[in-house]
Amino acid sequence: xxxxxxxxxxxxxxxxxxxxxxxxxxxxxxxxxxxxxxxxxxxxxxxxxxxxxxxxxxxxxxxxxxxxxxxxxxxxxxxxxxxxxxxxxxxxxxxxxxxxxxxxxxxxxxxxxxxxxxxxxxxxxxxxxxxxxxxxxxxxxxxxxxxxxxxxxxxxxxxxxxxxxxxxxxxxxxxxxxxxxxxxxxxxxxxxxxxxxxxxxxxxxxxxxxxxxxxxxxxxxxxxxxxxxxxxxxxxxxxxxxxxxxxxxxxxxxxxxxxxxxxxxxxxxxxxxxxxxxxxxxxxxxxxxxxxxxxxxxxxxxxxxxxxxxxxxxxxxxxxxxxxxxxxxxxxxxxxxxxxxxxxxxxxxxxxxxxxxxxxxxxxxxxxxxxxxxxxxxxxxxxxxxxxxxxxxxxxxxxxxxxxxxxxxxxxxxxxxxxxxxxxxxxxxxxxxxxxxxxxxxxxxxxxxxxxxxxxxxxxxxxxxxxxxxxxxxxxxxxxxxxxxxxxxxxxxxxxxxxxxxxxxxxxxxxxxxxxxxxxxxxxxxxxxxxxxxxxxxxxxxxxxxxxxxxxxxxxxxxxxxxxxxxxxxxxxxxxxxxxxxxxxxxxxxxxxxxxxxxxxxxxxxxxxxxxx
Numbered sequence: 335x336x337x338x339x340x341x342x343x344x345x346x347x348x349x350x351x352x353x354x355x356x357x358x359x360x361x362x363x364x365x366x367x368x369x370x371x372x373x374x375x376x377x378x379x380x381x382x383x384x385x386x387x388x389x390x391x392x393x394x395x396x397x398x399x400x401x402x403x404x405x406x407x408x409x410x411x412x413x414x415x416x417x418x419x420x421x422x423x424x425x426x427x428x429x430x431x432x433x434x435x436x437x438x439x440x441x442x443x444x445x446x447x448x449x450x451x452x453x454x455x456x457x458x459x460x461x462x463x464x465x466x467x468x469x470x471x472x473x474x475x476x477x478x479x480x481x482x483x484x485x486x487x488x489x490x491x492x493x494x495x496x497x498x499x500x501x502x503x504x505x506x507x508x509x510x511x512x513x514x515x516x517x518x519x520x521x522x523x524x525x526x527x528x529x530x531x532x533x534x535x536x537x538x539x540x541x542x543x544x545x546x547x548x549x550x551x552x553x554x555x556x557x558x559x560x561x562x563x564x565x566x567x568x569x570x571x572x573x574x575x576x577x578x579x580x581x582x583x584x585x586x587x588x589x590x591x592x593x594x595x596x597x598x599x600x601x602x603x604x605x606x607x608x609x610x611x612x613x614x615x616x617x618x619x620x621x622x623x624x625x626x627x628x629x630x631x632x633x634x635x636x637x638x639x640x641x642x643x644x645x646x647x648x649x650x651x652x653x654x655x656x657x658x659x660x661x662x663x664x665x666x667x668x669x670x671x672x673x674x675x676x677x678x679x680x681x682x683x684x685x686x687x688x689x690x691x692x693x694x695x696x697x698x699x700x701x702x703x704x705x706x707x708x709x710x711x712x713x714x715x716x717x718x719x720x721x722x723x724x725x726x727x728x729x730x731x732x733x734x735x736x737x738x739x740x741x742x743x744x745x746x747x748x749x750x751x752x753x754x755x756x757x758x759x760x761x762x763x764x765x766x767x768x769x770x771x772x773x774x775x776x777x778x779x780x781x782x783x784x785x786x787x788x789x790x791x792x793x794x795x796x797x798x799x800x801x802x803x804x805x806x807x808x809x810x811x812x813x814x815x816x817x818x819x820x821x822x823x824x825x826x827x828x829x830x831x832x833x834x835x836x837x838x839x840x841x842x843x844x845x846x847x848x849x850x851x852x853x854x855x856x857x858x859x860x861x862x863x864x865x866x867x868x869x870x871x872x873x874x875x876x877x878x879x880x881x882x883x884x885x886x887x888x889x890x891x892x893x894x895x896x897x898x899x900x901x902x903x904x905x906x907x908x909x910x911x912x913x914x915x916x917x918x919x920x921x922x923x924x925x926x927x928x929x930x931x932x933x934x935x936x937x938x939x940x941x942x943x944x945x946x947x
Contacts, residue, residue: 699803860905
């Protein structure tokens with residue numbers, strides 16, 4: 335199916351923490367916490383931490399301490415919480431409304447105060463545990479944050495774990511995810527951000543409670559700062575799907591016994607982990623913690639001003655090599671996603687074809703002359719199980735070849751066809767997919783996958799026909815400049831989307847600069863390259879074929895050149911950034927004599943140079 339050679343793709347990248355920090359685990363971890371000195375230890379958890387195991391292990395490790403579960407003593411009942419968040423959950427199987435609740439809304443303030451009075455009334459050393467334990471009003475405490483990445487939480491829910499204070503062990507996983515995505519994670523992230531300045535210790539609970547690794551709050555913040563000063567990768571995760579393919583198994587070295595892999599999330603910091611190398615010990619934490627604690631250094635001042643502490647760029651893989659078509663779909667317009675779901679920006683996308691077979695196609699835009707009423711009626715009949723939807727009668731199928739880049743602004747009907755390896759370069763929202771037709775399939779759980787024809791019909795831009803798609807979304811490559819051993823091109827995205835994508839072909843070292851805004855890159859051609867700092871600000875960073883990596887805004891100038899087996903090859907990277915977020919100081923630096931922009935200015939039109947700035 336593909337002649338692409340296996341990559342040295344690193345599935346467990348890590349970032350070293352400077353200095354000589356300590357890591358504790360097991361009983362030693364809790365004895366270290368007890369040595370901190372406060373009579374009361376507060377262990378505030380992320381929802382999904384196994385509370386029974388945590389409570390039992392802490393009691394065993396600290397036999398002289400009283401252990402109180404704050405959730406059991408002070409949280410509101412499940413029925414009260416359900417009523418409070420009913421409008422956020424909705425009746426839909428997939429979509430809810432983003433919650434703006436505070437964790438205190440889920441607790442009884444008087445009962446929290448009672449716990450504080452109980453702790454203060456005697457000299458018994460006490461450990462308070464639970465999501466919200468830090469809400470107990472105490473003046474003197476040792477604060478431990480028991481943190482967990484969302485991907486690990488999802489695996490636990492798929493294995494039967496319920497949502498917080500719920501008895502929904504056997505509930506549909508899509509509904510569990512909906513409650514997490516729209517409510518629990520929003521509240522949890524808001525809460526833990528308030529804890530970061532005061533945290534004394536951080537506990538990695540992504541594996542077992544008994545083996546959880548503990549670092550000091552100082553080490554945590556030092557690690558977050560280190561990440562924001564160097565190129566880095568988050569920990570990728572992989573998932574099967576009904577349309578999944580075989581490319582990632584063969585090229586990225588995944589489990590050969592798996593039926594398929596459909597997705598790889600290689601840059602979704604909301605859900606990925608970051609691995610910190612702490613004196614040779616690996617500590618796993620949510621990568622969103624970097625965004626929360628280092629927003630300006632990571633994102634850049636203007637990107638942070640525009641999006642807040644949220645990572646706005648998503649890179650992921652869609653593997654249909656030897657698989658099937660994705661569902662025919664459309665994403666909501668910005669006004670719709672804000673009004674209906676409470677998201678402040680939408681799911682604009684693009685497909686970069688990393689690899690494909692000769693018969694690969696991308697379904698994109700409507701065929702000219704399409705009758706909207708007839709198409710919607712056919713979609714509704716098909717979704718009711720009455721007939722097959724004739725997608726080819728309504729939707730363009732454009733041939734795709736390796737290194738093509740298709741822009742997909744929200745409101746555009748689209749899907750990848752079979753036998754493609756797609757690198758999605760998109761805005762971060764990723765669950766707001768209105769499926770219209772799923773090619774007569776059911777999900778891996780044996781149930782029909784959700785179809786949302788009504789949502790879709792309100793967002794389809796019916797004027798995006800064959801001619802419009804050809805003119806606006808296909809073959810938009812524009813050469814911006816070249817020099818000895820390199821060529822730079824703009825490949826997208828469409829003017830309705832906020833992401834700018836540049837591709838560099840190179841056989842020699844290429845100069846780059848973040849210009850004060852975060853860059854996300856992938857090595858899309860060639861086996862190996864190295865990212866280096868011109869002034870040695872960070873250690874050389876080696877990347878292999880198909881690896882996505884992030885260059886924080888604070889890095890500034892950097893170079894990328896061939897390395898190892900990549901020497902002598904033509905290599906290529908794609909680089910995404912947010913349009914209009916370069917800082918004035920960075921622009922001034924970039925236009926000094928000898929800079930990349932100055933050299934390009936003599937070879938490219940003014941519009942191209944303006945784009946570089």
